[in-house]
Amino acid sequence: xxxxxPLVLRRARLLGQxxxxxxxxxxxxxxxxxxxxxxxxxxxxxxxxxxRLLLPGLWDQHTHLTQWALARGRLDVSxxxxxxxxxxxxxxRLRTQPPPAGRPLVGxxxxxxxxxxxxxxxxxxxxxxxxxxxxxxxxxxxAWVSSAGLRLFGVTAHPTGVLREAxxxxxxxxxxxxxxxxxxxxVADALRAAAARGVVGVVDLEIADNVTAWRRRAxxxxxxxxxxxxxxxxxxxxxVAEDLHTGDRLAGPRVTQGPLKVIVDGSLNTRTAWxxxxxxGVEGPLARGVLTVPADELVPLLRHAHAHGLRxxxxxxxxxxxxxxxxxxxxxGARGSVEHAQLLxxxxxxxxxxxxxxxxxxxxxxxDDRDVADxxxxxxxxxxxxxxxxxxxxxxxxxxSDAPVAPLDPWLAIDAAVWRTGDDRPSWHPEQAVDVRxxxxxxxDGRPLGLRTGDPADLVVLDDDPVALAATPGAVRDVRxxxxxxxxxxxxxxx
Numbered sequence: 001x002x003x004x005x006p007l008v009l010r011r012a013r014l015l016g017q018x019x020x021x022x023x024x025x026x027x028x029x030x031x032x033x034x035x036x037x038x039x040x041x042x043x044x045x046x047x048x049x050x051x052r053l054l055l056p057g058l059w060d061q062h063t064h065l066t067q068w069a070l071a072r073g074r075l076d077v078s079x080x081x082x083x084x085x086x087x088x089x090x091x092x093r094l095r096t097q098p099p100p101a102g103r104p105l106v107g108x109x110x111x112x113x114x115x116x117x118x119x120x121x122x123x124x125x126x127x128x129x130x131x132x133x134x135x136x137x138x139x140x141x142x143a144w145v146s147s148a149g150l151r152l153f154g155v156t157a158h159p160t161g162v163l164r165e166a167x168x169x170x171x172x173x174x175x176x177x178x179x180x181x182x183x184x185x186x187v188a189d190a191l192r193a194a195a196a197r198g199v200v201g202v203v204d205l206e207i208a209d210n211v212t213a214w215r216r217r218a219x220x221x222x223x224x225x226x227x228x229x230x231x232x233x234x235x236x237x238x239x240v241a242e243d244l245h246t247g248d249r250l251a252g253p254r255v256t257q258g259p260l261k262v263i264v265d266g267s268l269n270t271r272t273a274w275x276x277x278x279x280x281g282v283e284g285p286l287a288r289g290v291l292t293v294p295a296d297e298l299v300p301l302l303r304h305a306h307a308h309g310l311r312x313x314x315x316x317x318x319x320x321x322x323x324x325x326x327x328x329x330x331x332x333g334a335r336g337s338v339e340h341a342q343l344l345x346x347x348x349x350x351x352x353x354x355x356x357x358x359x360x361x362x363x364x365x366x367x368d369d370r371d372v373a374d375x376x377x378x379x380x381x382x383x384x385x386x387x388x389x390x391x392x393x394x395x396x397x398x399x400x401s402d403a404p405v406a407p408l409d410p411w412l413a414i415d416a417a418v419w420r421t422g423d424d425r426p427s428w429h430p431e432q433a434v435d436v437r438x439x440x441x442x443x444x445d446g447r448p449l450g451l452r453t454g455d456p457a458d459l460v461v462l463d464d465d466p467v468a469l470a471a472t473p474g475a476v477r478d479v480r481x482x483x484x485x486x487x488x489x490x491x492x493x494x495x
Contacts (some may be wrong), residue, residue, distance in 0.1 A: 143172075274291045317341075
């Protein structure tokens with residue numbers, strides 16, 4: 001709840017200003033910045049920021065919160081460079097921390113696009129035996145499953161044990177199903193961790209009945225940060241029947257209705273992103289990837305959502321998928337965002353701005369994907385993750401993580417957008433980098449970086465200046481967050 005008395009942040013430093021000022025927060029808003037404020041007769045809480053930087057709070061515009069909350073406790077195999085290395089990690093976890101009887105060992109993060117060997121159920125069977133093993137890919141679009149894991153899902157036989165796209169997506173929910181109280185506690189803990197990194201709001205695009213889930217959670221108390229709960233097509237009728245528009249209050253003061261989420265193609269690492277050109281060495285019907293929602297389905301769906309006051313967040317990774325999605329937005333007048341926009345035809349870049357669309361991008365995917373892009377999008381990578389081209393064309397950027405595909409930490413995204421590398425290697429296509437102020441501005445939900453009276457009191461207090469840190473590759477990832485406020489109350493405080 002909003003505090004009933006003012007909070008004064010003394011000696012706050014605003015971006016681009018040297019002299020500190022006092023900032024007064026009242027009723028969930030920025031009531032005054034500097035100057036004299038009459039607070040006589042009021043109970044006032046005051047916190048001395050001692051020159052720390054005060055910015056608008058950060059948003060993650062693309063998360064799958066339940067999957068992220070569960071992934072935080074799962075076996076992380078993202079660092080493995082081969083199937084053999086993954087098998088070794090599985091064997092070690094089974095030796096030191098086996099799952100309860102009848103439960104699977106679940107891992108997350110494998111990326112086989114550049115591996116020298118091929119994953120198979122037989123490799124996992126050799127170390128797991130009758131223990132079900134389910135390893136979810138880093139992009140969530142496929143899973144590598146042992147024979148016992150296949151039986152757990154009711155799959156009696158599979159030639160490889162690697163389930164991709166349509167084989168895997170319907171099964172993902174069963175893997176993520178845990179009792180509601182356990183799930184809700186894990187989500188609450190994940191949001192507290194996000195607040196500790198300066199996050200004041202998230203867009204939750206979990207593949208689930210998010211209306212029910214967030215009403216249940218809010219009944220036990222407001223989440224520590226703001227949540228926009230997306231809706232998927234199987235649950236769209238309920239949202240329409242309740243006349244819920246994007247932005248409407250869904251539960252409590254902090255949970256609102258989010259956009260309709262649609263996925264029209266696959267992913268790069270699974271080699272299913274739908275492209276104009278075939279993947280090298282691939283022939284047949286899957287050579288260009290997978291189109292999961294063709295135009296004759298997408299256009300009426302977007303038109304229906306738009307007519308009922310919903311923005312649309314449409315996943316498109318391959319260049320052909322992005323062209324199709326832009327055509328659908330143009331045909332329907334729907335508003336919203338293209339999620340990912342990883343590979344674009346140069347002619348499509350200005351269409352984003354002309355259609356009033358946001359490019360909702362996840363820069364932290366770039367360090368993970370650069371090698372697989374060099375292999376599978378060879379000759380096309382100059383237009384992959386084209387942040388600078390989009391920004392120059394006047395397209396609003398909205399940064400996110402796609403957690404659990406990348407950690408729910410906006411500083412990782414900001415650093416990747418600026419430096420386009422995640423290790424000691426040089427920047428990958430540095431011509432597509434954006435400056436740190438642009439990356440910050442793309443992380444605060446459309447607010448200006450300078451505070452204004454009347455703005456929501458959703459703020460972050462930093463020990464470090466990210467603009468100064470951004471001169472060194474990787475330094476922004478470790479920015480120190482000392483406080484996060486949502487509606488003028490502390491979501492995280494280490495002051």
